[in-house]
Amino acid sequence: MGSQNSIRDMFFEESEELLEQLIDGLGLIAAGQADDETVNAVFRSVHSIKGGAGAFGFSALVDFSHRFETVLDAVRSHRLEASAGIVLTLQRSADFLTDLVERARRGDTETPEQADSFLAALDQCLAGASAPDGLVASAFGFAAQPILLDLGEPATEVFEIRFKPFGRLYSNGHNPAMIVASLADLGETTTHLQTEGMGELADFDPAAPCLGWLIELETSAPETKVREVFDFVDGLCDLHISTRLDEAAAPEPHPQVAPASSGATQASSSPPQSVRPTAEPADNTPKSTLRVELDRVDRLINAVGELIINQSMIAQRLQELRLATDADVVTHVEDYRLLARDIQEAVMAIRAQPVKPLFQRMSRIVREAEEATGKKVKLQTSGEGTEVDKTVVERLSDPLTHMVRNSVDHGLEKPEARLAAGKDPIGTITLSAVHRSGMVVITIRDDGAGLNRPKILEIARSKGLVAPDLELADSEIDALLFMPGFSTADRVSNLSGRGVGLDVVKNAVSTLGGRITIATTPGQGTEFIISLPLTLAVLDGMVVSVAGQTLVIPITSILETIVPEESDVHQFGASDQLLFVRGRYVPLVDVAEGLGLSGGLRDPRKCQVVLMETEEHALVALMVDRIHDQRQVVIKGLESNYGTVPGVSAATVLGDGQVALILDPDVLARNVSPAANSGLLRISEGMPHAVSH
Amino acid sequence: MSVKVLAIDDSRTMLGLVRKVMTDAGFDCVSAEDGEKGLEVFSREAPDVVITDINMPRMDGYGVINAIRGGKANRTVPILVLTTESADHLKARAREAGATGWIVKPFDDATIVALVRRVAGLGS
Structure with missing residues (x-):
């Protein structure tokens, strides 16, 4: 160690x-689904x-958990009924305990002010509990240390100790x-073995001890110290301790401690055992685990990344040498490729973690938001076992917190309004996570009134985010929520109005390579959908070339690829060009120009086009010289070496050893074509919400 | 002769602390995170001293003591119970179950080492 x-x-x-287990268990207790073992856990x-x-x-932390534990012990031993009120107190206490652990981790050992009110709430719970079975619980679970007073040089005394083990x-x-x-x-001892109990050898019973000892101890230690030596064997022996002075007064030695010889009396004197399930469900058996430093896993992931690059290099080299026609070689190379993929997936799985702890934290956020707003909220979760990369789980915590607060604060109506609308006065927020086509999709849904689009538009106009006379499609209005500077804070609440807008949420999601979209139905609620890549280490991309450079476009936002007809390209203003695709005009973005590369083909008619949907649901058509193929690439960060490059999110190494930049099409579209982002260009309504892959 | 200590506790922190104290004191330390695993390790390693927590999932400390005391091999091995409770009835119950002694958490390093030395027959 x-x-x-x-x-x-x-x-x-x-x-x-442990906190996770605690909050989980309390959830089960709250739902009335807890058995004794849950409570015990x-x-x-x-x-x-x-x-x-x-x-x-x-x-x-010790003080608080001790008091907390006392209440839980009362619940465990059925002295205290886990009523709704008590469970709520327990849940709040669990939240507070989480805080205390966090404080201790930061090295803050001060007892926070709120501690008193939490302790009082716990004491309040106990007031309703019956006393523990005939026992007074020690006020504090730890042993009281006897205070030893130094009264100068103590006189020595001689103890006579008669000791006969059972x-x-x-x-x-x-x-x-x-x-x-x-x-x-x-001190000084003189020990005499006492063999009086020993009978004839013929009657000797090996299981019945017959030896005893008489020990004379001359010591300055008090009698309590002498007795302490026998603490563990209390009841397991005949013991008589006296001082020489006592001797005259009490000539008849008798056992200090009654021998606990009868099994029946022993059983009746021991406290009743709480019922323990003898057999546990098989699925409760924990999987065997190994704890490894994250650093080691990351080294492995890097090495596997190199392995995959190396594999594609070999495959490409074989192709070039025309060896790939040899059936044996082809099989081996294919095996190699599959193996490398298997290893990669297995390694990625090491970093994968369920979203459960993340969701669990949200129940606390909901509780706090309930208190702050006076609304009643029920949180439902599904897909808690869905696994995502550890980094994603960690970095999603703040955005999710913000969105859940936002849903309670802005999404759900007040109970009266809900009743008036014929709804359950208790609002529901549903958190779900699911794997869908190589992405993990996290949804935060409320059953509130839906987005108030006229109001959103009004706010955006008043803040100068949208030109006063500009008409916007519904989806564009919804997207305004994510604009920097937009915050529906004309009712400043102390909850969501903390100066953080949804734009911050969106940025956090984009940093993780994800997208966030909104779907809302008036009167029925709003849904925020976050799609994230399963891993931050590999990406499915389309390999293209632009002005002699090989680039990779992430496949997640690509809708289709097109070879444009001459008649579909239209000039718009002096410099912009539009592409007519199935009844819509889509701005054409020259990737070469966007990246500052010269020598690109300026004539769209000689280009191939990748049609993409931006985060704002606008369509853009990226012009590239040639589309090569689609493949999985290993993401290599650029930022540590080059800083942020606008329009480029990362780089990768291709099979031929060439470094290729991975494009960030959203930024590229924004930088090159203001039209694509300004709302100036009205994209037709009824656009697809979900991106097809 | 090196003393081999088996530590059983479902709290990794406690297990870590006990291991550290034991190995620092020059003892061999093997460990298990619940009673059932503890018994497995016990029969495999034949430790000289067992230190066990009481409240653990699957098999608790009393179960461990009963199984060891009721077993065939090494049944009189000293067993020390680690507990946060100092209440007398809990001590009585541990003694009743066959524990040799107990250590109240949080423990003092020197005390636990002295205790292990004592029950292992090393003298103090």
């Missing part, structure tokens, strides 16, 4: 899992956090010699 620090890290890592989570926190001296002492793993040795640590 490493240093104390690495164990500290382990504590926080483990606490995260909930208890254990808090208990383990307390144990670890104690070891590192996080006293605020069989149980031996079977519990004790060794009388060790006890005698411990006494010797306290």
